[in-house]
Amino acid sequence: MSEKLGKREDASSAVTFNSAMGIASSDVSAMKKVDGPGSLTLSGVDHTARPTWKLNETVEFYRDVLGLPLVHAISARGWGPPGHHDFLHFFFDAGKDATIAFFYYIGSEQPERYIPEEHHFYFATHTAWAVDTEEELIAWKEALTERGVKVSPYTKHEILESIYFLDPNGYPVEITRRLRETEKIDEVDAMLTLKAAMEVEREARDEGQLLADIDTVWRRKAAYVRAYQESDT
Amino acid sequence: MIAVFVLDVPEFRPMVETTRDVEGVKISGPTKGYWTIEAPTQLSFSRKAMKMKPAVWYGIFTGGLDGEIADWGRDEVRLVGTNKPL
Numbered sequence: 326m327s328e329k330l331g332k333r334e335d336a337s338s339a340v341t342f343n344s345a346m347g348i349a350s351s352d353v354s355a356m357k358k359v360d361g362p363g364s365l366t367l368s369g370v371d372h373t374a375r376p377t378w379k380l381n382e383t384v385e386f387y388r389d390v391l392g393l394p395l396v397h398a399i400s401a402r403g404w405g406p407p408g409h410h411d412f413l414h415f416f417f418d419a420g421k422d423a424t425i426a427f428f429y430y431i432g433s434e435q436p437e438r439y440i441p442e443e444h445h446f447y448f449a450t451h452t453a454w455a456v457d458t459e460e461e462l463i464a465w466k467e468a469l470t471e472r473g474v475k476v477s478p479y480t481k482h483e484i485l486e487s488i489y490f491l492d493p494n495g496y497p498v499e500i501t502r503r504l505r506e507t508e509k510i511d512e513v514d515a516m517l518t519l520k521a522a523m524e525v526e527r528e529a530r531d532e533g534q535l536l537a538d539i540d541t542v543w544r545r546k547a548a549y550v551r552a553y554q555e556s557d558t
Numbered sequence: 559m560i561a562v563f564v565l566d567v568p569e570f571r572p573m574v575e576t577t578r579d580v581e582g583v584k585i586s587g588p589t590k591g592y593w594t595i596e597a598p599t600q601l602s603f604s605r606k607a608m609k610m611k612p613a614v615w616y617g618i619f620t621g622g623l624d625g626e627i628a629d630w631g632r633d634e635v636r637l638v639g640t641n642k643p644l
Contacts, residue, residue, distance in 0.1 A: 480611075480613050481611040481613060481614065482611070482613035482614060483569050483613075483614055483617070484569075505567075505568065508567070509591075510565060510566065510567070510590075510591035511565075511567065513590075513591060514565050514591070514620075514621065517622075518620060521622075540619075540623065540626075540627060543619045543620070543622060543623035544622075544623060544624065544642065544643075544644045545644055546563070546620075546621070546622035546623070547561060547563055547622035547623055547624040547644055548622075548624075548644035549622070550563040550592055550621065550622040551561075551563075551622075551624075553590060553592075554589045554590050554592060554594075
């Protein structure tokens with residue numbers, strides 16, 4: 326460990342939020358890659374966070390309708406970078422030490438580009454919260470429906486069974502249970518799918534095209550599965 | 559020749575079970591985690607026969623497909639052979 330936490334620069338003199346955070350997008354191709362699975366691991370979710378412009382409704386929904394305890398709240402007068410709003414940052418218990426968090430930026434109007442859209446691109450940004458059993462998933466769906474939340478049908482997709490609903494902000498929320506544990510062959514299959522997909526995507530991009538369809542991926546995958554079956558590994 | 563590769567897991571195993579007795583279809587495996595379903599000119603799968611949920615159905619050929627989708631619907635899919643490169 327080469328860096329001491331107490332000696333790091335503080336963020337208060339930064340001009341932009343990203344510079345305050347000391348972060349920037351970088352070229353992945355210039356980064357060093359680990360050789361196989363890395364020695365660094367993560368230990369599950371601490372919290373997810375999204376902005377809200379509906380303070381009352383958000384607290385009432387997560388605390389009083391879903392019934393998740395409000396376990397922590399930060400209130401702050403800005404945050405260093407110029408133009409940063411005063412804010413509240415509050416956390417609801419989501420089990421196993423994870424929390425669902427929100428930022429409420431005081432005195433801000435919701436920018437138009439942050440208004441939720443009814444589109445799968447928008448829906449893709451969501452968190453799936455876990456339950457352990459089918460009985461619990463059913464209990465959630467029935468309780469939420471009874472409390473007036475419009476809940477999706479049960480959806481089984483390979484290793485998960487889920488229900489979906491929207492919070493008052495229009496953010497999608499998923500509650501899911503594992504139908505089975507993943508095995509080694511799931512990992513191999515994922516590797517082969519992504520190997521095929523990354524390759525055909527790069528080929529398309531090199532020709533100035535978008536990847537045409539999933540069939541293209543499935544065909545390349547067939548070649549890789551066949552090679553894998555015939556290989557010694 | 560059509561070849562469909564099927565990961566040997568519960569979600570996709572019905573693809574093997576429902577085509578096992580179809581005339582002309584040859585099934586081999588599972589070899590290193592994949593079944594191979596082969597057919598000379600065409601091959602169909604029925605979602606209802608497989609009792610497959612839609613969210614899995616739409617990813618039915620995720621194991622790999624050497625063939626072309628001729629008809630694609632919510633309940634039936636029909637494959638034909640193809641000369642397209644893999």
